[in-house]
Amino acid sequence: MLSPPNGSGSRRELLASVTAISLAAGAHAAAARSYSGALPFRTYSADPPRPVLPGAWLFFTQDEAVAVEAMVDRLIPADDLSVGGKEAGCAVFIDRQLAGPYGNSSRLYTRGPFAQGLPTQGYQGEANPAQRYRAGLAAIDSWLKREKNRPFAALPAEEQDAFLTGLDKNEITLPQGGAGFFNLLLQNTMEGFFSDPVYGGNRGMASWRMLGFPGTRYDYRDWVSRHNQRYPQPPVSIMGAAEWSPRAGAAR
Amino acid sequence: MTRILPRKDVVIVGLGWTGSIIANELADEGLDVLALERGPWRDTATDFNIGYAQDELRYAIRRDLFLQPGTEAITMRNNAGQTALPMRDYGSFLPGHGVGGAGVHWNGHTWRFWDSDFRINSHLTERYGAAKFAGLDLQDWGVTAAEMEPFYDAFEYLCGISGKAGNIRGQKQPGGNPFEDPRAREYPLPPMQMTYAPTLFAEAAKSLNLSPFPTPSANLSAEYVNPLGIAMGQCTMCGFCERFGCANYSKSSAQTCVLPVLMRKPNFELRTECEVLKIEKHRSGNMARGVTYMDASGEEFFQPADIVLLCAYGLMNVRLMMLSGIGKQYDPNTNEGTVGRNYCYQTNCGTQVFFDGKEFNPFIAAGSLGQSVDDYNGDAFDHGSVDFVGGAGINCIPTNARPIGYRPVPPGTPRWGSAWKRETARNYRSTLSFSCQGSSYPQRGNYLDLDPTYKDRHGRPLLRMTFEFPDNDIRMSHFMSDRSEEVARALGGRQYTTSRTAKAWNSVPYQSTHNTGGAIMGTDPTRSAVNRYLQSWDVNNVFVVGASAFAHNAGKNPTGTVGALAFLAADAIRNRYLKAAGQPLVAA
Numbered sequence: 001m002l003s004p005p006n007g008s009g010s011r012r013e014l015l016a017s018v019t020a021i022s023l024a025a026g027a028h029a030a031a032a033r034s035y036s037g038a039l040p041f042r043t044y045s046a047d048p049p050r051p052v053l054p055g056a057w058l059f060f061t062q063d064e065a066v067a068v069e070a071m072v073d074r075l076i077p078a079d080d081l082s083v084g085g086k087e088a089g090c091a092v093f094i095d096r097q098l099a100g101p102y103g104n105s106s107r108l109y110t111r112g113p114f115a116q117g118l119p120t121q122g123y124q125g126e127a128n129p130a131q132r133y134r135a136g137l138a139a140i141d142s143w144l145k146r147e148k149n150r151p152f153a154a155l156p157a158e159e160q161d162a163f164l165t166g167l168d169k170n171e172i173t174l175p176q177g178g179a180g181f182f183n184l185l186l187q188n189t190m191e192g193f194f195s196d197p198v199y200g201g202n203r204g205m206a207s208w209r210m211l212g213f214p215g216t217r218y219d220y221r222d223w224v225s226r227h228n229q230r231y232p233q234p235p236v237s238i239m240g241a242a243e244w245s246p247r248a249g250a251a252r
Numbered sequence: 253m254t255r256i257l258p259r260k261d262v263v264i265v266g267l268g269w270t271g272s273i274i275a276n277e278l279a280d281e282g283l284d285v286l287a288l289e290r291g292p293w294r295d296t297a298t299d300f301n302i303g304y305a306q307d308e309l310r311y312a313i314r315r316d317l318f319l320q321p322g323t324e325a326i327t328m329r330n331n332a333g334q335t336a337l338p339m340r341d342y343g344s345f346l347p348g349h350g351v352g353g354a355g356v357h358w359n360g361h362t363w364r365f366w367d368s369d370f371r372i373n374s375h376l377t378e379r380y381g382a383a384k385f386a387g388l389d390l391q392d393w394g395v396t397a398a399e400m401e402p403f404y405d406a407f408e409y410l411c412g413i414s415g416k417a418g419n420i421r422g423q424k425q426p427g428g429n430p431f432e433d434p435r436a437r438e439y440p441l442p443p444m445q446m447t448y449a450p451t452l453f454a455e456a457a458k459s460l461n462l463s464p465f466p467t468p469s470a471n472l473s474a475e476y477v478n479p480l481g482i483a484m485g486q487c488t489m490c491g492f493c494e495r496f497g498c499a500n501y502s503k504s505s506a507q508t509c510v511l512p513v514l515m516r517k518p519n520f521e522l523r524t525e526c527e528v529l530k531i532e533k534h535r536s537g538n539m540a541r542g543v544t545y546m547d548a549s550g551e552e553f554f555q556p557a558d559i560v561l562l563c564a565y566g567l568m569n570v571r572l573m574m575l576s577g578i579g580k581q582y583d584p585n586t587n588e589g590t591v592g593r594n595y596c597y598q599t600n601c602g603t604q605v606f607f608d609g610k611e612f613n614p615f616i617a618a619g620s621l622g623q624s625v626d627d628y629n630g631d632a633f634d635h636g637s638v639d640f641v642g643g644a645g646i647n648c649i650p651t652n653a654r655p656i657g658y659r660p661v662p663p664g665t666p667r668w669g670s671a672w673k674r675e676t677a678r679n680y681r682s683t684l685s686f687s688c689q690g691s692s693y694p695q696r697g698n699y700l701d702l703d704p705t706y707k708d709r710h711g712r713p714l715l716r717m718t719f720e721f722p723d724n725d726i727r728m729s730h731f732m733s734d735r736s737e738e739v740a741r742a743l744g745g746r747q748y749t750t751s752r753t754a755k756a757w758n759s760v761p762y763q764s765t766h767n768t769g770g771a772i773m774g775t776d777p778t779r780s781a782v783n784r785y786l787q788s789w790d791v792n793n794v795f796v797v798g799a800s801a802f803a804h805n806a807g808k809n810p811t812g813t814v815g816a817l818a819f820l821a822a823d824a825i826r827n828r829y830l831k832a833a834g835q836p837l838v839a840a
Contacts, residue, residue, distance in 0.1 A: 033293075033523055033524045033525050033526070033547070033548070034521055034522070034523050035293065035515065035521070035522045035523075035524070036515075036518065036520060036521040036522065037515075037516065037517075037518050038515060038516060039295065039511065039512060039515045039516065040293055040295070040515070041295065041297070041298070042298075045298050046297070046298045046299070046301045046303070046304075047298075047299075048301065048303060048304045049304055049307065049310060074668075074669070075668040075669070076668070076673065077669060077670050077673070079670055079673065081673055081674065081677050082673070102314060105340075106322065107320035107321070107322050108320070108321050108322055108340050108341050109321035109322055109325035109338045109339070109340045109341075110322065110340070111338075111706065111707065113705065115335065115337055117337045118329075118330075118334065118337075118756075119758065119760075120328075120330055120756050120757065120758045120759055120760070121328060121329070121337045121339070121759060122339060122340060122341065122343060122759055122760045123340060123341070124337055124340065161669065164668070168667065168668075186667060186668060189668075190656065191309060191313060191656055194308075194655040194656045194659075195308060195309035195313075195656055196307055196308065196309060198307075199309055207655060208655065210673075210677050211655055211676070211677060211680040211681070212680065212681050213615055213653060213654075213655050213680070214615060215306075216306040216307075217490070218302070218306065218488055218490045218499075218500075219488035219489075219490065220488060220489045220490065220491075220613075220615075220616040221445075221486070221488055221489065223613065223616055224445045224446075224447055224489055224616055225445055225446075227447075227448035227451060228448055228610060228611050228612075229611060229613075230611040230613070230681070231611075231613045231615075231616065238303070238304050238306070238307060
């Protein structure tokens, strides 16, 4: 799971409240998070992301995982530029995202009433991303079983592409729960392919190598004036780079 | 049950740029100052940590530092004939959250508005006649650029802005913005070292007889110690600026410019995770008694105070006034009322120029590292022959190349598959982007009020935003798209694409966190919410500070003016209000 936001219940907040209670000793309880007279600072109160570890699916069923891995591999096909979406870990990324605060929309406005919105008003559905995946993948599966008699992963690549193109262009209308699912899948697949490998996608920084994006290198002062000369350094992730040490191999 | 706390001299709602600046000034005055902040404490080492600050997914896409709609959402519609629905996720604009507010995650473009902005109605009437802007509710702000100058200067020196003056005490300065009003002195720091794309943009602009200059930047070009004695570092151009806290102490913010001094003052207290629910008024109605707030445990408190300063994000200032019955709700049918009126935004368009064989290294970037052109901004040019008022800055400021969000491809490129990937890889390092940040002028149908249906987590009505781009602003923006195409052609390149602003304003794609108005300053107490000192016309010990005070929005980022207004309000309280406590500083 991703590190939680600095919302309620995060480690950081817990520490803040501990700090504050000691600061407020002897004062009224209202100052439970009161700071005065000093810059509050407590060591080890930072909140780094926890790297996604390989292992069992946290959200997807086995059938869902097989389908999503096949889909991300058509959205981002393997070629001379990079590995495909499956090998890059996009399905793992999506699985871990759906199992965390993104999947359950815990930060969003989820109160009713729910009404059909205008396009300018954005998504107005009641379902969160996790529920949309469950329903969307089921809708795809039932459509394909009816029309093609096989699940997505068992189709030849050209038929997979044709089906995804039909969804993209709204030429295929999925049963209930399928509307808008393709855009969500595409968005999350791209997030997984291009985000820091710490979240399970972009394995080996494959997309960053393809683009020439150096990742989390931090100081370009020695290159800023070298106009029209390609920056030469390979990328670095939050976890470092594989070539730096054996331990950083997790970035692979 | 509400617990009543010991009195404070001053209570400040929100500890961002404005709250921290005023708190520091008033603490120097010897007042007992309390800031109530809804979000958590945030500081560089712990929250913008160098080990993981450069995380696009967490901060730019999932928006860890931002206000989450679950905490406070806003409903929107394009006109009063529609039913407003909540923005279930923020998109078009992204308010901040926690100590530092939106000043944590800004890019750092630090502009001064012009005298022709502060005196917009008088100026345009004198130059073109009032019929030129019929239908737009353009009002003078009640101040002049000359009166604002010391406050802009104070903010720029607090921040350590990197830039080149264009006009020092009436003397034009080569290399600076020739259209700016006189400033007292040079910027505190020289401009940043230019990257390749803005350098090419400036050459193209010059070839069209335009006047490019380095964008005034709160990303520091050199080490700096500000007037409070706080040291900052040189920007390393890491390309993680907007939507991120700076891990390098080189982007100006409350954290890097004020808090290290303010937090040590014994007569200042900060309480975090305390949400102000209401400003409580005396029975007389023209004075506030203090504020009611709720802490993270859900307990309610009444905090008495002699002065109440609303220093939250502008939109939240407006909502708190409405929830507290301060000022009269604006009614677009009658065009009467003081709170909620003159809501404005920003009218933008963008251009991408695709090259073959150029290496822009677009990830070598900073939030305000670039070149700007103001020849078509505001009233810098004669509008006699055009069918609009206002204008836009043309800015080539490549802020980043973070790849989830930044993947320029030519029009017609598929969104996925082999062809998508080929074009993505081909254009990533060799595309030059620039944009026009256009003015947004008030019109009757654009306003803020309380939503009749949707409530926040405390059961209070959400703010309702009714907004559409005015026809005037659409015409202005199309004019700017045409000018952009001239620049794009001068740049050369394989091909270019320029966007054109169209109705209806869409709340989903990110556009700008420059929401202005709703509690505007002005000279007429029936058409503005606060006077020229940002004092409420209705409740004498309430001051409302922020972009909520803008009577319209210029084609410029608001933070420079927001910071200047904070110094203006602090000066007014120190040098005027404290000598006449409880009195209006301008006769209504």
